[in-house]
Amino acid sequence: MSAIGLKLFPLRSRHVLPGFRLSLGFTLFYLTSLVLIPLLALVIRPMELGPSGFWAAISTPRVLASLRLSFGMALAAAVIDSFFGVIIAWVLVRYRFPGKGFLDAVIDLPFALPTAVAGIALSTLYAPNGWIGSVLAEYGIRVAYTPYGVLVAMVFISLPFTVRTVQPVMAELGLEVEEAAATLGATRLQTLARVVLPMLWPAVLTGMAMAFARAAGEYGSIIFIAGNIPAVSEIAPLLIITKLEQYDYAGAAAIGVVMLAASFVMLLALNGLQSWAAKRR
């Protein structure tokens, strides 16, 4: 046995507590069979198209439009949710009023509610004859069955991420820095703008990234309200399913790879953000 092998997997366990091999073994087995091998299939499948075939598969107008829609609207939703998320978190952390506990719990609704339920509810709500849709129709605004429906669904689904990443940071801020700023002559507005908000910035960005990642891959809450018209209001996940139904496995996998790559980039960005934030603490 090589020296390296001995170091990594010593003959006699060098761990204090028993159960290392059992727990690690089970964990690795589970992960390999459940995650690694299927993911491998995802990455390998498009290879049968060859590089040019892969490129052709993902650069058709329909695919590009769906990717643009999924990622573009996800970004917009993330920005909107971050803006309102900061406001909501501030209200929840700093203000006291009856019913605050209820409001705080409700934030997690999109997290707990099955996406299909959210989907049909939003679709019915924003349809031309729905509670909100009818009001908007009077101003000539159509939400359901348009790309705006996609946006609304994404804003719904991602809100918990933006609120919940900022909330604990706000709570931990403590009041002293605000007091310090006041003794130094800053007005309340200056304190909020120059001291409080900059300290929240890493958390806001993290929340935005998580919101974006979630919204880009979202399916269930969007397809009912979206309209799903190819190249107009068809999100990428739906296109994947359509290709599967047409037995175009390679094409579906190609889009899947693009989305997976985007997820990896987001994960890396998020990790980078966390270390940047940690360095400033």
Add this chain to the structure above:
Amino acid sequence: MKKRFLKPTEDPLWFRLFLGAVAIAFIAILLLLPLALVFKEAFANGIGAFWTAIKEPDTLASVRLSLIAAGIAVPLNMVFGIAAAWCITKYDFPGKTFLVTLIDLPFSVSPVVAGLIYVLVFGAQGWFGRSLADNNIHILFAVPGIVLATIFVTFPFVARELIPLMADQGRDEEEAAATLGATGFQTFLRVTLPNIKWGLLYGVLLCNARALGEFGAVSVVSGHIRGVTNTMPLHVQLLYDNYDYPGAFTVAALLAMLALLTLALKSLLEWRYADELAAAHRH
């Protein structure tokens, strides 16, 4: 001495009212209205009609299927979560970060992609497609596929809850037990488990909620065979697409009630056992 101005850390009243109004309005319109709509539509024709819709054979079948999928996925993922958290927090070994990233993966992957990967492995044109068909084993478009997809999207929940919690708690107690002669299992059952029970419950709660409510991943592998391979969320879609709105919203209301129950239990656990649950950077 009357206080005639605000403390340096207080916002002016007009600001508070404005911000509060914006926050409440946003939450009410975005989150509460859809929820209210679900219940209104479900009970539009009275409770009698609600019950009748639930007792529809296809609906009951979907409930059964959802319960089966969750009933298998949740305990399995609980065991996995415990094993993974144990091996990650109680030992040091290279590659831990990679392992944790792998565990986090289903969170960052689209549910449709989650279903897609199983189609690529077990589907007719997938890796094992041929051999499965030859042996008349049905994974996709049948219960096993649904269970697999459900397991995939929900397995991080318990692990993610337990890992920071157990990391926080350290190894001292377990090491003490080891010096006193306890086996691994004894140590886990008698020393670790009592310390993590609330975190475990919390993770199982979230895992279960997601398992019952998962739509995208299951949709890909299910085949949508009415009364056979439709979970509750898929059945909602089927009824809705067939313009059976009362029926669709009835099942939706059932799921919404489950979600509200989950939220209530979640809040209860968070409130009473804040210390025992993994601190701060959860959610």
Add this chain to the structure above:
Amino acid sequence: MSLTVDSVAKKFGRFPALNGASFVAPQGGFVSLLGPSGSGKTTLLRILGGLEFADSGSVRFADLNWLDMPARTRNAGFVFQQYALFKHMTVADNIAFGLKVRPRNRRPSSADIHKRVTELLDLVQLSGLEARYPSQLSGGQRQRVALARALAIEPRMLLLDEPFGALDAKVRKELRTDLRRIHDHAGVTTVFVTHDQEEAFAVADLVAVMKDGRIEQYGAPADVRRNPKTAFVSEFLSA
């Protein structure tokens, strides 16, 4: 231009943190509020700084009804025990903050601000650390930055809340000496809260020994030590 504190009282809920504290300090004096935790010394300091409101009593300073002014306008530099530095700003930006937030008509030019920051860094012996972030500094260095930041606004009153509490003994002694030196140089009326009697006696001109929200004895360190007026004072000082 003395500082006159008259019967200041404050309750938190039903807990009386301050039960009527009074003292008078000359312009430019260095007063130490000394006492165990719960004696009200920090509450009194925060009231002087405008971070809390008194329920009753009055404070006069520089011919002003001090308690009628919001913290922002008092120009009272405040140094916190945990520094309260702006972590996302460099040392230089921290110190310059009080100058940068001034309304346009009173704001110095960038060049002047830069000059002042450099002078202050010199004063607290941190020259060359302008571009560092608080997380890159030691505890003692952070407290020096906090002090420089408070001094930047040319305060008419300097308030320090157990500023050396989180530091080790050697650093405390150094900072204590530096604080006294800076005070003497600037001539600013200083109120300094501590529970450490050695510290209070070493650095202050006047010591107020506090207990249960009242000032038990007030006077020059030597006087207080020689003639303790109450049992508490003599016990506290001999501990």
